[in-house]
Amino acid sequence: MQNVESFKRQDMGNGIWRISEGNPWAGLDEYVDAYLVCGEERAVLIDSLMGEGNLYSIIREITQLPVDVVLTHGHGDHAGRELKNLIDHGLKVYMKLDDYEIYTGMSNKDALSRESFLELNHGQVFDLGNRELEIIELPGHTPGSIVVLDRKNQLMFSGDSLGSGTIWMQLPHSMPLEEYLGVLKVLEREVADLDDLVIYPGHYYQMRERLDKQYVTDMRVLTENLVSGKTRGIPVEDKGTIERFPNTLHASLGAMYSYCYNPDNIMK
Template identity: 35%
Template sequence: MKNLILFIGVLFCSQLGYSQVFSNNDLSITQLEKGIWVVETSDNTTMYIIEGDKKAMLIDVGTKCKDLDKVVKKITDKPLEVVLTHFHPDHAGNIAYFDTVYMHEGDTALIRMLKIPYNGEIEYVLDGDEIDLGNRKIEVIHTPGHTPGSIVLLDTKTSSCFTGDAFGSGQVWLQLEPHSSIDTYIRSCKIMLAKMNSEGITKIYCGHYPYVKTAFDKSYLTDMQNLAEGLKNGTAPEARPYEVKVSIGSQNPMIATLGQASIVFDPEHLK
């Protein structure tokens, strides 16, 4: 059965023009376009590799992938910058394989809360920073909501952005601690949509690619903003209880859906 599932996945990717370049028991790596690879793990976490002329970037590090540093070297031998979109374990769990990681300082509270073992250096990026990979500059956009330090990484060379969980993978979680207000999230949606318009970004590569197997477009962000505004002003479609419970979030979350977008939220922390 496992081999059949793998075959179907490879066939699906080949039909889309994608090319799987590596796999093991922990993960598979597929080239999405020139200089961009998606790393999909056995527990549905996601990383991306971007390669420039001089350096490469690993976006997020997944949870439990053995020898991740060596695996990345099978794709690129260029010096590697490791950037976390936020500090949840499914995006930061493998940081021990790397001497230095970059993230936004807004998530320092999560470093203390989650206590992921790490003896390396954590460097902080700011909104508007650019990381030069050589003929390819990746811009940092601060988009708080899912976490206080969530960031999006813009690659104008391919009209792409890499959003982690800032806008979810079909649904975004806003019920987690530390909580952000719905106003904060609405501002992040507006910032992201403005950047997509001004920088010609057409592809949104989300933080859990195995669930969607494609890039979202701007209409997804528009649905997210409209839903968030509806939750704020009371015009959103009726919410229902959300059954998934997590240790650092509300124990009575609700979920509302509009178009392509769903938001999981704590009714007591919407304001």
């Protein structure tokens, strides 16, 4: 069992708590993050970390409000083994069901049934009382990836879709870049008026600088250039990535905006 001490929490202000899990195999004190977002009447936990620990206790130390769980996607480091415990405590778990097979493929034999999850849809709003969280679909990294937007407070919680270092788009289930480009354009329009936007990714430690709406635009430009052929990536150097995904190319725009992709998965 995961050492419960490895779940750490940080008060980010404005009713936001970051809850982190380390990765001892990688020598990281902080590897993946869940976020607890509190309104006046309800709260939402965004993602559930990967191992077993004291996530429910941490939530209850922070708030006694009713809590729903929203998963940014189905990968095992964001939709982990704590889900069963949260459901046993009566929390509802929402995930875009396009990711259900990915979730079961990456979970152990104790994966939860499809019926354990409630569906998420583009534009769906969680009213927390004087705070609303809106779901924006962003299929790319996985088909069921979403980001969560708090327009009033200009916050976005992006899972692995944006901001978690080099975005992995080379996975067998990642969407073609042309399709990803389409949804990035939608997202860019959604955040066009949010001049003070702050993006909180699912792997906070990989964020090298504060991410704002320009980051969304830069990702759109990079993707546009790859789809049009104006830019072509170079082979990745990371041995582990090459072993698992031999065709992977790495593309970047400046030092910050980068992702891995499969050159055979560009057009729809």
